[in-house]
Structures are given as structure tokens and as C-alpha cells.
Amino acid sequence: MTPKFDKIHLKFKLNGIHYNHEELKEIAYSLVKEGDDYEQVIGNFLLDWIDDKDHVLVNTSGSTGLPKTIMLKKQAMVNSAIMTGDFFGLQPGDKALHCLPSQYIAGKMMLVRAMILGLELDLVSPSTIPAYDNLKHYDFCAMIPLQLKNSLQRLAHIKTLIVGGASVSKVLKSKLYNVKAKVFETYGMTETVSHIAVRQLNRNSDNAHFQVLRDIQISTDDRSCLIIDAKKLSDEKIITNDIVEMISKTEFDIIGRFDNxxxxxxxxxxxxxxxxxxxxxxxxxxxxxxxxxxxxxxxxxxxxxxxxxxxxxxxxxxxxxxxxxxxxxxxxxxxxxxxxxxxxxxxxxxxxxxx
Missing domain, CATH: 3.30.300.30 (ANL, C-terminal domain)
Structure with missing residues (x-):
């Protein structure tokens, strides 16, 4: 049974402390009033998440055009969290590290995954060199490529790490072969509620293709650009400007941007x-x-x-x-x-x- 967006998992913890729905509202207010800048952003999102609305407003990054604000259904974000949890085998009580800025979808989804899947989430400032306890075991973490580059010597106790927000360079990929953590590059955008496909960057994965998560269908248009049909995430098909080579019904490679x-x-x-x-x-x-x-x-x-x-x-x-x-x-x-x-x-x- 798919959980609803107004439910908080019993095993969810934030910085080591369990919060129910009402307690989460109190800590959110506290973060907004007394927290650092990144904590204030987190507090505001938590207040938006636990209010009576069925949607939240999310800013796009503006990488391929002007930044804009779009509306995402909370249930779509729940569905995305479950897809990610299923793909990576995340379990209630697993420990996760949150070091991304929470203004954007990737950071917001780390919070949603924790609340819905019952993860124990540690928050650290979203700096380019994340200041986390590298001796503590984490089952799951998300970073941008620059954070990954600056953390290469500190990943021994992270089980699974996803990287997105920008492309991963060939040089950085070459440095991941001996990294103990399983590192996955993600493909997605705000409109797809974070990633809809991943590919592993290390562990003999030289020829790895992007593999879609479950309940995602893909095809291409007459430009060879990717079309995403994700009924649990979006009411409409999403037509991208990413030119791809279809490997199978569930795998693809990115060739480049149509607008580039x-x-x-x-x-x-x-x-x-x-x-x-x-x-x-x-x-x-x-x-x-x-x-x-x-x-x-x-x-x-x-x-x-x-x-x-x-x-x-x-x-x-x-x-x-x-x-x-x-x-x-x-x-x-x-x-x-x-x-x-x-x-x-x-x-x-x-x-x-x-x-």
C-alpha cells in the first residue's frame, strides 16, 4: 500500500531525534526562527510539506533557461521517494546524509525520502566540501559533482551515493573506480520530481547505460529527444531537449542537448x-x-x-x-x-x- 503524503514514518529521525507530525511542525518553526540559512530553507519546506495543501512550489535551477517556479503534487514526490527506495533497497532505519541545498528538488527529495521511507537523516551545511562525520556509516547520500570531487577520500563509510545537478566529468569518473561506495549518476529534472534514471559510475561499469526506475516509460520524438511517461510523477508526458540513443525499452545513453x-x-x-x-x-x-x-x-x-x-x-x-x-x-x-x-x-x- 502506497503511503500518503500526510503520513510521517514511525522510524523517521532528523539529526538523531524522532518527530511525529506535530513535533515536526515545532522543529520546523524553530529552524526557520533560529537556524542557519540552510536550516531556515529546510524549516520552510517542512512547514510547506505538513500543511493542508496537496502540492508544493519548487524552483527550477535555470540551467537551460530562466529560473521558474512550478507546482508539484506531494503525492508525486512520495511516489518518487518510493521508486528510489525500491531501486536502492533502502529500508526503515537506514541512515542518510543530507548535504544538498534544499531550495531545489534534489534537496527537498532527500527530506521527503527520509519522512516517507523512515530514514534517519543527518543534516549538514550544503557547502562544496561537506563537513560530515566520515567515520559514521551512511546507507545513502546525494551530492553534486563538485562535492563528490572534494569528498573522494572520505567516502569509505557511505554505502550508496547518487550524484546529479550537473554532468560528471570523465576525469572525475576515472577517480571512482576504487571508491568503496557505490556511486550512481542520476538523470532527471524538477518536472520529473528528481531522478527517473540512474547509472553506476564505478564497479566495472564502463559500459553502463542509464536505467529507468520502475513505472517509468521512455521513448523518443522525431528529434531523437527523450520523452518521459511517468504517470505516478506527472499527469502529462514530459518532452525533453536531451538527444538520446535508446539501448532498450528501459535503457538509454545521452548524446547531447538539442538546444546545444x-x-x-x-x-x-x-x-x-x-x-x-x-x-x-x-x-x-x-x-x-x-x-x-x-x-x-x-x-x-x-x-x-x-x-x-x-x-x-x-x-x-x-x-x-x-x-x-x-x-x-x-x-x-x-x-x-x-x-x-x-x-x-x-x-x-x-x-x-x-x-
Whole structure:
């Protein structure tokens, strides 16, 4: 029987203390009134969760457009929590670490999973270097890639860790092979109530594909973009701008974003695929994008997070003719969302002085 959103699991604990519905309201008020900034956000969400409404308002991160506020049904969030719990085998009484910002769906869902599944949840500040007790055993944790990168030597006592909010670089993936924790990359968005698919990044998973959670159906449109049919999460099918390769009815690989695609002289190019070829050849962070060209329509450009745009020609030796950047730009710091997602267009506009 699926639990309802107005029920709090008997084994749920927050920072080691059990709270029922009324007690949770009191601690939420306390967090809002006396807590640190991140605790105030948590307190406000808890108050929204236990009120009489059947929905909550959630902010999107704005990684691919303007940030916006959308309405999510609380029962859909419960259903998502159960899907995740089933996939990872989470049990009442399991211990979880919450180190994400709770303004966004990923952080909110850590709280919902704990309340619905009966997890014992520890809260720490959502910094880029999470300050948690790395000698305490945790069954479950979620991080963004930068937090994972900064915690590589401190994961021995985490059983399962999911990472999302931004793409996981090839370099970071290479450092996960000997990590004891099982690390999974997630795929999802606010509209899908957090992730709807995962793939393991370590433990002999070089060829792992994204695997959908139960009750999720996937297909593609005429652009080869992913369509998500998740009746327990959304009343309507969700049409994404993510170009995918369907491996099976339940597995897929991401090729790139449709809105990132470059048409250079009639050749369709995907920045993400070019970036993969350049991984390990450029020491600084970088990304591929495009700008207008009178002859080609669009031309490929490379943007470096650096104080210089100087690169050896050998960096591009594995690229095809149309993939080779026509210009190399640099900027001291990329523009990102609060969740660490790269904002390609805004970064390029900052360099070119356009808007």
C-alpha cells in the first residue's frame, strides 16, 4: 500500500531525534526562527510539506533557461521517494546524509525520502566540501559533482551515493573506480520530481547505460529527444531537449542537448561529444559552444576557464575537421547556477560583451 503524503514514518529521525507530525511542525518553526540559512530553507519546506495543501512550489535551477517556479503534487514526490527506495533497497532505519541545498528538488527529495521511507537523516551545511562525520556509516547520500570531487577520500563509510545537478566529468569518473561506495549518476529534472534514471559510475561499469526506475516509460520524438511517461510523477508526458540513443525499452545513453547542437556548414555537431574527445587534454575546465558565422552559419568555439587561451595544436589532433574550434576564448570563472550547472550562453555573452 502506497503511503500518503500526510503520513510521517514511525522510524523517521532528523539529526538523531524522532518527530511525529506535530513535533515536526515545532522543529520546523524553530529552524526557520533560529537556524542557519540552510536550516531556515529546510524549516520552510517542512512547514510547506505538513500543511493542508496537496502540492508544493519548487524552483527550477535555470540551467537551460530562466529560473521558474512550478507546482508539484506531494503525492508525486512520495511516489518518487518510493521508486528510489525500491531501486536502492533502502529500508526503515537506514541512515542518510543530507548535504544538498534544499531550495531545489534534489534537496527537498532527500527530506521527503527520509519522512516517507523512515530514514534517519543527518543534516549538514550544503557547502562544496561537506563537513560530515566520515567515520559514521551512511546507507545513502546525494551530492553534486563538485562535492563528490572534494569528498573522494572520505567516502569509505557511505554505502550508496547518487550524484546529479550537473554532468560528471570523465576525469572525475576515472577517480571512482576504487571508491568503496557505490556511486550512481542520476538523470532527471524538477518536472520529473528528481531522478527517473540512474547509472553506476564505478564497479566495472564502463559500459553502463542509464536505467529507468520502475513505472517509468521512455521513448523518443522525431528529434531523437527523450520523452518521459511517468504517470505516478506527472499527469502529462514530459518532452525533453536531451538527444538520446535508446539501448532498450528501459535503457538509454545521452548524446547531447538539442538546444546545444551546432549546425556548422550543414554538419550537425554535439558539444558534449567534442568535449568528451578533449577530456584529459586540457588541464583547465572548458566547454564547447558556437557563435554565428557568415559562411558556416555557426562555428565551433572553445571556452576555457583560464587566464589564457593558449593551447598546443596537438590538443585537437583527435577531432574531425568540422569539430576543431575556430576560436578559443577564456574567462577567469564560468557562470553557473547555484547547483553547479554550467551556463554556457551566459558565459559566452560575458566574454563577448553581448546579452
Amino acid at each position: 547542437m551546432i549546425n556548422s556548414g550543414g554538419v550537425k555537431l554535439f558539444p558534449e561529444l567534442i568535449e568528451a574527445k578533449l577530456q584529459g587534454k586540457i588541464e583547465t575546465r572548458f566547454f564547447i559552444t558556437s557563435e554565428a558565422d557568415k559562411d558556416l552559419g555557426q562555428k565551433v568555439v572553445l571556452v576555457l576557464e583560464s587566464d589564457s587561451n593558449m593551447l598546443e595544436p596537438s590538443v585537437f589532433e583527435n577531432l574531425k575537421k568540422f569539430e576543431v574550434p575556430k576560436s578559443v576564448y577564456h574567462i577567469s570563472k564560468f557562470i553557473q547556477t547555484e547547483t553547479g550547472k554550467l551556463q554556457r550562453q551566459k558565459t559566452l555573452e560575458a566574454i563577448l560583451g553581448t546579452s
